[in-house]
Every structure is written in C-alpha cells, then in structure tokens.
Amino acid sequence: MTATPTPSAPPDARTRRRWRRYLADERAEAAVYRDLARRRDGEEKAILLALAEAEGRHEQHWLDLLGDQVGPPLRGDWRTRFLGVLARRFGGVFVLALAQRAETRSEYAEDADATPTMAADEQIHAEVVRALAARGRVRLSGSFRAAVFGANDGLVSNLALVLGVGASGVASNVVLLTGLSGLLAGALSMGAGEFVSVRSQRELLEASNPSPEAAHALPHLDVDANELALVYRARGMTAGDAQAHADDVLRSLSVTTAIAPVGVGAAGADVAAGDPDDEFETHGTAWGAAWSSFCFFASGAIIPVLPYLFGLTGLGAVAVAAALVGIALLGTGAVVGLLSGTSPVTRGLRQLAIGFGAAAVTYVLGLAFGGVVG
CATH class of the missing domain: 1.10.60 (Diphtheria Toxin Repressor; domain 2)
Structure with missing residues (x-):
C-alpha cells in the first residue's frame, strides 16, 4: 500500500480546503455504498460494503494529511449528496448508474496529494459499480428499451405531424384532431409492433434451445x-x-x-x-414491451397536442408545443445517459437536436404546402 505523502511545507488555506472537500466526498460516497448495501443481501451487499470500506481508507488518507487542521466537517458536493438521498430512498440500477459516474469523476489522477493507489482504486470502483449496475440494466433492457423508444417516437412524430399540419394554415380544431388521431394510431401501431417483435424474437430463441x-x-x-x-x-x-x-x-x-x-x-x-429465465431477463415479455410502448408513445404524443387542447392557436401554440417537447426530449435523453453511465447533457442535447430537426423539416414542408394550396 502506498504511504501517505508528507507535505514539504505547511499547506496553505486553499490546499487545506481542497483536502477537506476530498474528505467530505469520501465520507459521503462511503455512506452511499452503505445505504445501497442495506437494500441488498448476499454477494451484492458484501461488495457494496467492501467499497464503503475502501472509501474509508481514502478518508483516512486525508485525515492523516490534515492532522489537527481537519476543522469542522464539510458537506460533500451536491451530486454526492443527491446520490445519497436517492440511495436511502430508492436504490436500484438508477442509483448504481449515478454512482458509476461519480467514480469516473475522480480528480485523484491529477492531484499530487493523492496517491497513485487511490487513483487506481477509483478506476476499479467504477468497474465494480458498472458490473453491479449491469445486472439491473439487463433486467430493464426489454421493456425499458420499448418505453424510451415509444416516448421519443411519440414526442418527435406527433410534434412533426402537428407542426406540419399547423403550418399549412388549417384551422386549429383540424390540427387538434390530427394530433389526437396521430396519438392513437401511433400508440396502437407501436404496441402491436413491439408485441410482434418481442414475441418473434423469443420464438426464434426458443427454437434454438x-x-x-x-x-x-x-x-x-x-x-x-x-x-x-x-x-x-x-x-x-x-x-x-x-x-x-x-x-x-x-x-x-x-x-x-x-x-x-x-x-x-x-x-x-x-x-x-438451457435457461429460459436468461432470455426473459434480456428481452422482457411481449405483453410488457407492448404495453410499455403503447403507454409511453401516448404519453409522448400528447405533449405536442396540449397547447391546442387548452385553446392556443397559431404561432403561440407552435412555440409552446416545441418548448414542451424540447423539455421532454432533454429529460428522456438525460435518463438514458444516466442509466448508460454516459453524460446526461450530451444525450439530452442529442435527443433535442434529432427531434427538432425532424419537426423543422415537416414545418417547412407544411409552410410550402400551405403556400401552394393558398
């Protein structure tokens, strides 16, 4: 084990504060792992408690450096505190995915006051949490994929439909009827398609068993x-x-x-x-995927219609619909990013760009079509 480095000169106030911040973060991360362990048993619980113990060793490193200058305890950064709240109340793959991201944000590799062992520990911790989260991701993959795909398809397709029809200059009640028809037709189509897709996939796998x-x-x-x-x-x-x-x-x-x-x-x-349970966990049930796809498509498709349901017309309705859909796209993209262990901001902006790009094309075509008809 690498020994704690001894500073050649007394640390200044800024350095002490940085050490105290690291100390607070280590304590908060250890608490997160202990809270997650309380919601599990067996091997997963033992692994999480071992991670908490490792964070305790890092905590001791900063205590040794600070000596009698530890001072009053600081709070961990807001992300770690928020993760702690989720761990105490929920647990699950979502919290593990957040913990995975927290481990990858470690600054120890660039900090001379942290040991190489500590930096290596944080990298390995990220892989341990990634492996724990992978179990939950596998269980989610079937219905969750259908849910995310359905919600985004509903948001983008119905926004494009509503904006395209609205830009052509038709009455608002026609736009509203078009949006509701698109919601129902799309949700039924998505649910039926997902049912057939998952059922066919399971039948193919069963034929290979x-x-x-x-x-x-x-x-x-x-x-x-x-x-x-x-x-x-x-x-x-x-x-x-x-x-x-x-x-x-x-x-x-x-x-x-x-x-x-x-x-x-x-x-x-x-x-x-042959283990049919493995296939069940990986692909989900056909009815579960169909129901998720139907509900989430409908929940996404209703958002562009809301301004028209509440009586807005013209550019005001277009602006409100686009804003609501934009917020929803950012949210679904961020959730996917968090669960996949990648940047929620990047995934959210990607969803936004794709959705608004499709809507802009249909809006321009609607304007052109309306001009020709007019």
Whole structure:
C-alpha cells in the first residue's frame, strides 16, 4: 500500500480546503455504498460494503494529511449528496448508474496529494459499480428499451405531424384532431409492433434451445458410435473435446441408471441445458414491451397536442408545443445517459437536436404546402 505523502511545507488555506472537500466526498460516497448495501443481501451487499470500506481508507488518507487542521466537517458536493438521498430512498440500477459516474469523476489522477493507489482504486470502483449496475440494466433492457423508444417516437412524430399540419394554415380544431388521431394510431401501431417483435424474437430463441426430449434418447444410444459427440460439436466444441465430453456423459448415465433407473439425471440435464429465465431477463415479455410502448408513445404524443387542447392557436401554440417537447426530449435523453453511465447533457442535447430537426423539416414542408394550396 502506498504511504501517505508528507507535505514539504505547511499547506496553505486553499490546499487545506481542497483536502477537506476530498474528505467530505469520501465520507459521503462511503455512506452511499452503505445505504445501497442495506437494500441488498448476499454477494451484492458484501461488495457494496467492501467499497464503503475502501472509501474509508481514502478518508483516512486525508485525515492523516490534515492532522489537527481537519476543522469542522464539510458537506460533500451536491451530486454526492443527491446520490445519497436517492440511495436511502430508492436504490436500484438508477442509483448504481449515478454512482458509476461519480467514480469516473475522480480528480485523484491529477492531484499530487493523492496517491497513485487511490487513483487506481477509483478506476476499479467504477468497474465494480458498472458490473453491479449491469445486472439491473439487463433486467430493464426489454421493456425499458420499448418505453424510451415509444416516448421519443411519440414526442418527435406527433410534434412533426402537428407542426406540419399547423403550418399549412388549417384551422386549429383540424390540427387538434390530427394530433389526437396521430396519438392513437401511433400508440396502437407501436404496441402491436413491439408485441410482434418481442414475441418473434423469443420464438426464434426458443427454437434454438435444446429439446428436453433429447435427454430421453440417451439410454438407447449406440455407445460405440456415440453420436452424442455431434451434439457438442454442433454447439462449438472441437471434435476431441466433444468426444471426451460425450464419453463422460454416457459413463455418468450408466452409473445414474444403475442407481436410479427412473429418469436420466445429470447427464440428461447436460444435453437439455438451457435457461429460459436468461432470455426473459434480456428481452422482457411481449405483453410488457407492448404495453410499455403503447403507454409511453401516448404519453409522448400528447405533449405536442396540449397547447391546442387548452385553446392556443397559431404561432403561440407552435412555440409552446416545441418548448414542451424540447423539455421532454432533454429529460428522456438525460435518463438514458444516466442509466448508460454516459453524460446526461450530451444525450439530452442529442435527443433535442434529432427531434427538432425532424419537426423543422415537416414545418417547412407544411409552410410550402400551405403556400401552394393558398
């Protein structure tokens, strides 16, 4: 372990304050991991408590440097405090994703007063939290993907539809009817499409799963020919490994059947291996994805229509619709960024640029079409 560096001269007030800020951040991060650990059990709880212990070692580093000049405790930065509030009340993948970002923001690599070991620790902590968050991301990936895609599609497509029709000069009630029709048609289409997509994907995966019936053929195989080896070769083993594994399975089968003739035991389980729960976690259910897609498309598509529902017309309605959709796009982009461990600002601005770009094209076409018709 790298020893705590001893300053060659007494630290000035600015340096002491920086050390105290680091100390406060380490204490706050350790508290976050302890709060997250309270909501978990087993291996995840042990890992989170180990992270809290590591933050405690970093805390001690700054205590040693400050000595008798620790002074009154500072509060951690606002992001760490906010993360602590979320950890105490919610937990889950969202908080883990935020913790992952917090670890990647460490300044220790550029600070001469922090040891190289501490900087390396922070990098490894980010990977540990990334691995913990990955479990939750896998569980979210099916329905969450449908939800995010549905919300953004509703926002962008209905804003483009409303602005394009409105720019052509038609009456406001026509714009309102068009927006509501686009909401319903799009939500139904998204829900149906997502249902078919997920169901088809699961059916394709199920067709690739080993058949449980194959296990019942094992006792009747020709031991000398041992075609069981072909199964393992088809699954990716080399010819030699497949033959050796098949021989082991058949030997195991002969022992199992001699002891318990009913069933085929572990040997059959090896042939019929497959975990449908993994597919469920990765892809979600068809109904769950369809319902998420329908609801989130509708929730996004209603936003551009709101100004017209409340009686606004003309450019005022256009401006309010664009502003509301812009806020929503920034929000959905930021959530995706946080959950993926990337910058929420960058993802939010990307969503905004894409949405407004599509809406601007249809608005210009609506103006041109209205001018031609007029």
